[in-house]
Amino acid sequence: MQGYPRFCGTVVGMAPTSAAAYTAAGLSGLNEHQVLSVLLHLAPVDAARVSMTSKSEMFHRSALMDTLWERHVRLLPLLFTLTVGRPEGVPPSSGLWIAPASDPHLRRLQASGTPQEYSVDVRVVKKDAFGPEPARVDVSFVPPGHLESQRVTVSFPDTNGNAGTRIPMGLQDGASVNISGFEETDATQANQLKAGMLDQALAAGQYAANIKPEEADKRGVFVASRLEYERDAGVLAGSRRLQGRRLGNAAAQNTAVIVLYEPCGNSLKADTTKDRLQSAFFDNTAGSFNQVLGTCSRQTVSFTGDIVGPIQGCPDSSDVWATYNKIREQLEGQPEWDNNEFKLMILPATWLASIGVGTIGGGLTWYREEYIADPVMFLHEIGHNWKLHHAATAFTSAEYADTSSAMGYCCRTRCYNFLHSWQLGFAEYTEEVLQLETLTSGESKGIALKAIGTEVSSGVKIQMPSSSETNGLPAFLVLSWRAKLGTDQYLQGSSHGNKVNVNHWDGDSRTDASITFLLHETGMAAVLTLVAASSDICPLSVLELTALAGTNRHFHQMQWPRSSILWPVDDTLHLTDRGQNISATLVRLGERLRSPAVARAAKVLGRADCFCAWAEEDRCRAAWAIAAVLSSVAWSDLDSPIYLARFLALGLVAPAPWASLSTASAVLQMVWFERSCSDAMVQFKEVGIGKLLAQLVRHASAAVQHVALHAIDHLTVLSCEYTDLLEISATDAVPMVISIAQSGSYTNKLLAVSIISGLSFYDAERLQSAIPTLVHLLGHPKARMKDEAGEALFVLMSAGPDACMEAFKHGCVPVLIENLRCYSCQPQPLIRCLGILARQGVGRQVALQRGILPLLRQRLEEETSGFMAECILDLLRAYGDHVPQSLA
Numbered sequence: 001m002q003g004y005p006r007f008c009g010t011v012v013g014m015a016p017t018s019a020a021a022y023t024a025a026g027l028s029g030l031n032e033h034q035v036l037s038v039l040l041h042l043a044p045v046d047a048a049r050v051s052m053t054s055k056s057e058m059f060h061r062s063a064l065m066d067t068l069w070e071r072h073v074r075l076l077p078l079l080f081t082l083t084v085g086r087p088e089g090v091p092p093s094s095g096l097w098i099a100p101a102s103d104p105h106l107r108r109l110q111a112s113g114t115p116q117e118y119s120v121d122v123r124v125v126k127k128d129a130f131g132p133e134p135a136r137v138d139v140s141f142v143p144p145g146h147l148e149s150q151r152v153t154v155s156f157p158d159t160n161g162n163a164g165t166r167i168p169m170g171l172q173d174g175a176s177v178n179i180s181g182f183e184e185t186d187a188t189q190a191n192q193l194k195a196g197m198l199d200q201a202l203a204a205g206q207y208a209a210n211i212k213p214e215e216a217d218k219r220g221v222f223v224a225s226r227l228e229y230e231r232d233a234g235v236l237a238g239s240r241r242l243q244g245r246r247l248g249n250a251a252a253q254n255t256a257v258i259v260l261y262e263p264c265g266n267s268l269k270a271d272t273t274k275d276r277l278q279s280a281f282f283d284n285t286a287g288s289f290n291q292v293l294g295t296c297s298r299q300t301v302s303f304t305g306d307i308v309g310p311i312q313g314c315p316d317s318s319d320v321w322a323t324y325n326k327i328r329e330q331l332e333g334q335p336e337w338d339n340n341e342f343k344l345m346i347l348p349a350t351w352l353a354s355i356g357v358g359t360i361g362g363g364l365t366w367y368r369e370e371y372i373a374d375p376v377m378f379l380h381e382i383g384h385n386w387k388l389h390h391a392a393t394a395f396t397s398a399e400y401a402d403t404s405s406a407m408g409y410c411c412r413t414r415c416y417n418f419l420h421s422w423q424l425g426f427a428e429y430t431e432e433v434l435q436l437e438t439l440t441s442g443e444s445k446g447i448a449l450k451a452i453g454t455e456v457s458s459g460v461k462i463q464m465p466s467s468s469e470t471n472g473l474p475a476f477l478v479l480s481w482r483a484k485l486g487t488d489q490y491l492q493g494s495s496h497g498n499k500v501n502v503n504h505w506d507g508d509s510r511t512d513a514s515i516t517f518l519l520h521e522t523g524m525a526a527v528l529t530l531v532a533a534s535s536d537i538c539p540l541s542v543l544e545l546t547a548l549a550g551t552n553r554h555f556h557q558m559q560w561p562r563s564s565i566l567w568p569v570d571d572t573l574h575l576t577d578r579g580q581n582i583s584a585t586l587v588r589l590g591e592r593l594r595s596p597a598v599a600r601a602a603k604v605l606g607r608a609d610c611f612c613a614w615a616e617e618d619r620c621r622a623a624w625a626i627a628a629v630l631s632s633v634a635w636s637d638l639d640s641p642i643y644l645a646r647f648l649a650l651g652l653v654a655p656a657p658w659a660s661l662s663t664a665s666a667v668l669q670m671v672w673f674e675r676s677c678s679d680a681m682v683q684f685k686e687v688g689i690g691k692l693l694a695q696l697v698r699h700a701s702a703a704v705q706h707v708a709l710h711a712i713d714h715l716t717v718l719s720c721e722y723t724d725l726l727e728i729s730a731t732d733a734v735p736m737v738i739s740i741a742q743s744g745s746y747t748n749k750l751l752a753v754s755i756i757s758g759l760s761f762y763d764a765e766r767l768q769s770a771i772p773t774l775v776h777l778l779g780h781p782k783a784r785m786k787d788e789a790g791e792a793l794f795v796l797m798s799a800g801p802d803a804c805m806e807a808f809k810h811g812c813v814p815v816l817i818e819n820l821r822c823y824s825c826q827p828q829p830l831i832r833c834l835g836i837l838a839r840q841g842v843g844r845q846v847a848l849q850r851g852i853l854p855l856l857r858q859r860l861e862e863e864t865s866g867f868m869a870e871c872i873l874d875l876l877r878a879y880g881d882h883v884p885q886s887l888a
Contacts (some may be wrong), residue, residue, distance in 0.1 A: 021560060023550040024482065028133070032878045041661070045688065048669065056847065067275050076813070079608050093170075093229060093231050094228060094229065094231060095168050095170045095171070095228070095229050095230075095231050096226075096227070096228050096229075097156070097167075097168050097223060097224075097226070097227040097229070098225070098226050098227075099156065099157040099181075099225045099226065100157065100158050101160065103157035103158050105155075105157055105189075105193075105223060106157050106182070106223060106225055109181075109184070109223055110182070112382070113182050113183075113185075115181060115182055115225060116143075116177070116180070116181065116182065116183060116222075117178065117180045118141070118143055118144060118178070118179050119177070119178050119346035120141040120142070120143070120145075120176075120179065120800060121141065121174055121175065121176055121177070121179060122139050122140065122141045122154070122171070122173075122174075122175055122177050122179075122229075123138075123139070123140050123141070123173055123174070123321060123359070123361050124137065124138070124139050124171055124172055124173040124174075124175065124234075124359065124361075125137070125138045125173070125320060125357050125358060125360070125364075125384075126164060126357065126358055126359075126360055126384045127199070127353075127354040127357050128355055128356045128358075128380065128381070128410070129198055129199035129201065129202050129354055129355055130352055130355055130400060130409050130410045130411075131201050131202070132201075133199050133200060133201070134160060134163035134164055134165055134166075134399050135163070135164040135193075135390060135399055135400070136161060136162045136163060136164065136197050136198070136354075137152040137162050137163075137164045137167045137171075138153060138162070138197070138319075138320070138357075139153070139156075139162070139167070139171065140152060140153045140154060140219065140319075140321060141154070141177075141179070141222075144580070148325060149316055149322075150220070151219055151319075151321055151322075152183065152219055152220040152221060153194065153197070153199065153217070153219045153220075153221055153222070153319070154181075154221075154222050154223075154224050155184070155193045155196075155221050155222070155223045155224065156224050156227075157223065157224070157225075159557060161196040161197045161198070162197045164389070164390070164399065164515075165392075165399055165515060168227070168229065169389060169512075169513055169514045169515065170229070170231035170232055170512070170513070170514075171227075171231075171360075171389065172231075172232060172233050172234030172360045172361045172513055173233075173234045173235075173359040173360050173361045173362045174233055174234055174235060175229050175230045175231075175233035175234070175687070176229070176230045176233065177227055177228060177229040177230070178227070178229075179222070179224055179226070179227050179228075180224070180225050180226040180227075181223050181224040181299055182222070182223050182225070182623045183220060183221070183222055183223075183224055183225070184220070184221040184222070184223055189221075190220065190221040190399040191214045191215060192214075193221045193223070194214040194217055194219075194221060195213075196215075196301060198214065198353050199215055199353070199354065200352065200438070202353055202355070203347075203353060206350070206353060207471065208752055209350060211350060213318065213353040216317070216318035217317055217318050217319045217353075217554070218317035218318075218319075218322070219317060219319055219322075219478070220533050224399060232387075232509065232511045232512055232513070233361070234359070234360055234361015234362060234387060234511075234513070235361055235362060236249055236251070236361060236385075236386065236387070236511075237251070237254070237341040237342055237362060237363030237385060247297075247300055247301070247424065247425025247426065248387040248422065248423055248424045248425025248426070248510050249388075249423050249424050249425065249510055249511060250297065250301050250386050250424040250425055250426075251301070252300055252301055252302075253301075253302060253304070254301070254302070254303045254304075254341065254342060254541075255303070255304055255305045255339065255340040255341055255342065256281075256303050256304075256305040256340050256341070256342035256343070256344055256363075257305050257306050257307070257308060257336050257337055257340035257342070257343055257344070258277050258281060258305070258306070258308070258344045258345075258346065259307075259308050259309050259327055259331070259343065259344065259345050259346065260272060260273075260274065260277070260307070260308070260309030260310040260311070260313045260346050261309060261310065261311060261312075261313070261323070261327055261345055261346065262309075262310050262311070262313075262316055262348065263312075263313060263314060263318075263323060263326070263347065263348075263351050264313075264314040264315070264351075265314075266347075266348040266350045266351045267348065268310055268346070268347075268369055268465050269348075269369060270683050272310075272346065272369045272372065274307045274309070274419070275345070276373075277307050277372060278307060278374065278815065280372050280373050280375070281303070281372075281378060282303065282304065282305065282307075283343075287375060288375060289375040289379070290303055291375075292375040292376070292379065292413060292415075293375075293379065293414065293802060295486075295487060295489065295490075296379070296406070296415035296416060296421075296426065296487050297396040297424070297426050297532035298456065298486075300425075300426070300486065301424075301426075303342070305340045306336040306338050306340060308331065308334075308337070308794040309346075310589055311327075311330060311331075313326045313327065313329075313330050314326070318351060318353070319373050320352075320357050320366050322342070323345065323347070323351070323366070324345065324364060324366075327343075327345060333412065342363040342364075342365070343363060343364050343365070344365050344366075344367065344378075344381065344391065345364075345365070345366045345367070346367050346369050346372060347366060347367065347368065347369065348368075348369060349368050349369065349370060349424065352366060352367075352368050354366075355367075355368050355371060355377075355410065356368070356371065356380060356381045356410070357376055357381065358380075358381035358382065358383070358384030358385055359384065359385060360384055360387060360513050361385065361387055361513070362385055363385050364385070365378075365381040365382060365384070365385065366381075367381065371410065371411060374410060374411035374413075375413055376406045376410055376411050376412065376413050376414055377410055377411055379406040379414075379415075380406055380407060380410060381450045381864075383406060383407050383416070383420065384513075386424055387423065387510075387511050387512070387513040388407050388416070388420050388424075388513065389407070389513050389514055389515040389516065390407050390515055391403075391404070391405035391406075391407040391408040391417055391420065391515075391516050391518065392515050392516065392518070393517065393518050393519075399515065401518075402417060402516070402518040403481060403494075403496070403498065403499070404417055404491060404494075404496035404499075404518070404519075404521075405417035406420075407418055407420055407516070412490075412494075413490045414490050414491070415487040415488065415490060416487075417503065417516060417518070418452050418458070418459045418482070418501065418503065419459075419478060419503055419505050419516045420480060420516065421452065421487070422459065422510070422512045423511075424486070424510075424617075425510075426456075427436070427452055427456055427457075427458060427459060428456055428457045428458075428459070429457065429459045429460070429478075430450075430457050430458065430459065430460055430461075431457070432460075433461045433462075433463050434460065434461065434462045434463065449479060449480070449481040449500065450481065450486065451481050451482070451483035451485055451486070451488070451789070452480050452481065452482065452483075452486075452842050453482070453483055453484070453486030453487045453488035454483070454485050454486040454487075458480060458481065459478050459479065459480045460478070460479040461477070461478055462477040462478075462479070470821045477502060477503070477504055478501075478503045478504065478505070478517075479499045479500060479501070479502060480502055480503070481499075482496060482497060482498070482499050482500075482501055482503075483497070483498055484497035484498060485576045486866075495521075496521065499521040499522060500520075500522045501518060501520070501521055502518075502519045502520040502521075502522070503516055503517060503518055503519065504516075504517050504519060505517070508538070510658040522603070545646050555836055556763040561877060564824065582629060582633060582637075582638060583638045583639040583644060585629060586626065586629060586630075586638070586644055586648065587644070587647065589622045589625050589629070589648075590622075590626075590644075590647045590648045590651050591627050591651075592619070592621070592622035593619060593622050593626075593648070593651030593652060593654065594651055594654070616641065619656050619659050619662075620659045620662045623652065623656075623659055623662035623663050623665070624662045624665065624666075626648060626652075626666040626669070626670075627662065627665040627666045627668070627669045630666070630669035630670055630672075630673075631669050631672075632671050633673075634673040635673070635674075635678065635680045641651065641679075641680060642679050642680065642683060643678035645670070645679075645683045645684065646686075646687060648666075648670065649670065649683060649684050649687040649688075649689055650687055652666055652667060652670075652689075652692065653687055653688050653689065653691075653692045654811055658697050660701065660704045661698060661701065661703055661704050661707065663692075663696065664693075664696045664699075664707035664708045664711070665707050667689060667692065667696075667707075667708075667711055668690075668707050668708075668710055668711040669691065669716075670684070671684065671689075671711055671714060671715060672711075672714060674718060677718070677725065681725050681726070684725075684726060685725065685727065685729050685807075687725050689726055690725075690726030690727050690728050690731060691731055691773065693708050693711055693712055693726070693728065693731075693733065694728065694731035694732055694733035694736075696708035697709060697712065697733050697736050697737065697740075698732070698733070698736045702744065702745050702748060704750050705740060705744065705748055706745075706747060706751070709737070709740070709748060709751035709752060710751060712728055712733065712737075712751075712755050713751050713754050713755050713758065715728065716728070716754075716755055716757075716758025716759055716761075717758055724759065724762040724763070728759065729759045729762050729763040729766060729767075730763075734759065734763075734766055734767065734797055735769075736766075737752045737755050737756060737759075738752070738756065738773060740752040740770060740771045741753050741756060741770065741773050741774075741777065742773050742776075746782070746785075749777070749785065750784065750785060750788055753774070753785070753788040753789055753792050754788055754792070756770045756792045756796075757788070757791050757792035757795050758794065760795040760799070764795070764796055764798075764799035764800075765799070765854065767796060768796060768799070768802070768806060770792070770796070770807045771793065771796060771803065771807050771810060772806075774789045774792050774793045774796070774807075775789075775791035775793065775807060775810040775811060776810075778790065778793070778815040778816065779815050783822070783824040783825050783826075786819055786822075786825050787825060787826045787829060790816070790819070790825075790826070790829030790830050790833060791829045793807060793812065793829070793833055794832045794833045794836065797833060797836045797837070798836060801840050802843070804836060804837055804840045804842045805842055807833075807837070808837065808842045808843045808846075812833070812837075812843075812849050813837065813846045813850065814841040814846065815832070816830050816833055816834055817834070817847060817850045817852055817855065817886065820834075820855060821855060822858070827859065827871075828868065828871060831868075831871050831875050832871070833845065834852070834875055835871075835875045835878055836872060837839060837880035838875065838879060839878050844879070848879075852879075853876070853879060856872055856875060856876055860872045860873070860876075
């Protein structure tokens, strides 16, 4: 999912609105449980921050920070990815999936066979196991000219056994595809591939019963190398019936047949009866599927139909399609089968290697008999028929983790989250769509969040501006209020009730079967902050890992994902109190950086095994709070600034590898307002902030590197008599900075090159090893990178002839001249570099052969700046006898 914007965020508190505010907003018919009024504040700086506070009590920033610092409101930082989909109403588009060429299985097949290409329609089902492993997707087709009994299942390389989050989400049941790949002719290899596409925990239970599901599935295996597919092609059941008036993806009136099936001598349990299914599915008694669906759909959707069986038969294979085809063969022509569009097949656990299975689009579902009493099981699988994907939290590895939705883990009774309800037609967005780009720093927007359980129009969309990173399509966030009422009544007694949900989704069409992500659940008396960051700064592959307090007692032994705010250094909190109180607050925060204060706090918990968890989490919180406070003040604004600078620096240099990003951000804010050799800078040097920055810039996370590089870059340009203030050039940061300039993300490369330029004033000899990298970057496709590289190269070459010769040996002259022909590049660093080389007598002949003199004459004629004209004339003079001949 590279190339899309990344977002980071924290949750710190929210509050309800007074009754007077409801009346003023024209919402007098609603109570405090049904509507929540919030204030949105969006700051379009390097990051977009969304803050939600009470409308009736406009918190000052200082009060907000007091909530964070003194009441220790829990922070839940999360990194997530926003991607986009096509607008509603646009016809299905095509998609493309290509297997990695390095996949060993593909390479083996490529070496031994010829690829096959087919144009076929595929059947696509979601196989649910509701365990820690990802859900699998089964894609299958019948090769042209073959029989249904020769259907093959598709293995997608490098997808963790066809994990649903790694298979194209736009691929739906019945899609027309062009598929290329290889048929696996080795039976052992084919069985291994099929075994890898099973949920291993469920498979282990079948193995214990002497059942080998990969062998019972008789289908061949087709290993895909390339797939072109029609997006969103699945047909919604109910569309061919007049009485099936469609709300969204769900028709108002639906018909279903439930088949109790006993395949190949595998019997159903004695209590799996038609009467039990009638009660569990069709009746309107409390807890039945029909009753719960009525609640979730606001009494707009229902099912009627028939129950058949138990019937016996023996398919040739245990896969769901062979089972379905056998059942259809036995029942086709009977009204119970022919007159009902949804087909629900109840099977013994010994036959079905999943808990539930549903087509993505269409109307077919398969169930293990143990789960027929759970209404959410039917909501979930029929939800797949209605083109709903799973309800995840912020990461795709937690595919079922949004348990506030029926599309999360089974089997507590739940309705759907807002996005799923919108897809089905049970909920709508409010008329107003908020636009990030129209809100400027300092402006706020008051809105009312209505409870989705009682109000159809309830979700609030925050539209992000389109960009090249989103292929020109707008991305968005969705806010919704889950108030334990109406459709959310099943959240009573859970942790999800009375929460504001922040979701994102990969599409904006009801029929787009993409996963939903619950990014935050924010309770009352909280404030929500989201901070956007470029994908260059915060790629998922280098996400900082740490433990999250309260998630697991032993979380310090786990790898829980966590990212934190990349605080925009040009933004401030605008705190009103800039004196003694802020100084006292910084002292308290500095104490929390140290183990004695953390130890006392942890002791209160009464759990020795929570000590490490509490200490690590609180250290992160304190560092983030310091970064936030210091964004609004300079040291000169504070009482005892020298003491505070040293006190905080001593706390930050203490080893805290789990808090690298928060530490880097705090250090950046500590040095940001310094513009000279202040007393605070002297304290930072003595304490070892320079060495700390050298450690942080070597961190594996690109985000940590970015913040540390930002701080170092700022330090290199401070006016301090050409002194390396924190002695960065004497640390092992230098080789890492050069390495980042070679192979880091674009934004980090820019900072690294700027640092090379700045540090070269202090220690050009040590930085001379960066010359090959700088020459290479002169050929970068972006003009800004060329300009930065030219500036850094000029500083290094100014150190003497050895540096000039090194640059010449690596081919700097041709690329400098070529860039001088490019009017998007700044000419000054290029001309200065060429001037140094000419005066040193290095590369003159190469420059003449490359046409430097006619080029300089052209630039001189076009130049309007007197300063640049003088620079060009100075370079012409360096070529002596050649100049008159050139200008004649």
